[in-house]
Amino acid sequence: MNIQNESNIKRFRKRKWNEITDKDNIPICDKVHSELNWKIIKYENLNLSYCSTFLSSCDSQRFFTELEKEVKYLSGDLAKVRVYGKWHNLPRQQAAYGDIGLTYKFSGFTIPALSWTSTVLELKTRLEELIPYKFNFCLINRYRNGTDSIGEHRDDEKELDNETPIASISLGQHRDFVFRHKDCRSKNLTRKIEPYKILLENGSVLLMNPPTNTYWYHSLPVRKKLPGIRINLTYRRIVSK
Numbered sequence: 001m002n003i004q005n006e007s008n009i010k011r012f013r014k015r016k017w018n019e020i021t022d023k024d025n026i027p028i029c030d031k032v033h034s035e036l037n038w039k040i041i042k043y044e045n046l047n048l049s050y051c052s053t054f055l056s057s058c059d060s061q062r063f064f065t066e067l068e069k070e071v072k073y074l075s076g077d078l079a080k081v082r083v084y085g086k087w088h089n090l091p092r093q094q095a096a097y098g099d100i101g102l103t104y105k106f107s108g109f110t111i112p113a114l115s116w117t118s119t120v121l122e123l124k125t126r127l128e129e130l131i132p133y134k135f136n137f138c139l140i141n142r143y144r145n146g147t148d149s150i151g152e153h154r155d156d157e158k159e160l161d162n163e164t165p166i167a168s169i170s171l172g173q174h175r176d177f178v179f180r181h182k183d184c185r186s187k188n189l190t191r192k193i194e195p196y197k198i199l200l201e202n203g204s205v206l207l208m209n210p211p212t213n214t215y216w217y218h219s220l221p222v223r224k225k226l227p228g229i230r231i232n233l234t235y236r237r238i239v240s241k
């Protein structure tokens with residue numbers, strides 16, 4: 001993950017989007033089979049599957065409480081980020097869990113994954129029962145309130161298996177999540193492609209299916225009026241190359 005701008009991003013205009021649900025009988029990702037109602041979003045190499053009811057509200061509350069007890073967030077220099085040569089405190093808390101020996105590269109640091117906690121592992125099992133992929137790594141971001149955020153970036157590290165989606169589970173405070181096409185970031189725009197915004201709700205899962213991360217940047221902008229804590233877990237598959 002290479003975060004170039006941790007600052008607040010612009011608010012985006014609302015637009016009508018090409019949203020297809022499985023009621024339309026058009027599977028967004030052929031490999032997703034379940035009784036859950038998936039919302040499928042496909043546009044210009046953006047390929048998302050979103051399910052707001054992945055966890056019941058009772059399970060969501062339980063997982064949230066357990067994670068608050070179990071997760072050990074990075075501290076000291078590992079909780080800082082370098083933007084244009086200057087060091088800043090990360091505007092959120094971060095932790096990495098996974099199979100022994102796996103590491104995660106972030107802002108010039110290589111962070112070893114801690115071994116799975118029972119709750120992070122249980123959520124991984126729930127995902128793997130639902131979709132036909134295996135995950136070996138989980139990055140956790142904890143947003144203390146609406147002032148915490150994550151800047152625009154792509155998860156396009158070469159270590160990530162490019163056939164496995166990134167599965168993003170949200171717990172706690174709902175927050176907006178914004179996608180912006182890479183061709184729309186420079187001042188000399190060659191094309192006009194509208195950003196896409198999705199509300200990530202408590203207990204939901206969002207699959208960022210390939211090739212989304214090759215073409216689209218994503219961010220979780222500041223929302224100062226939202227006071228609650230949000231925990232996000234992104235399950236990934238790392239392969240040695």
Ligand SMILES: O=C(O)CCC(=O)C(=O)O
Nearest residue numbers: 139141150155220232234
């Ligand atoms: O908090 C989120 O929903 C997403 C976090 C994120 O962008 C990432 O882990 O790459």
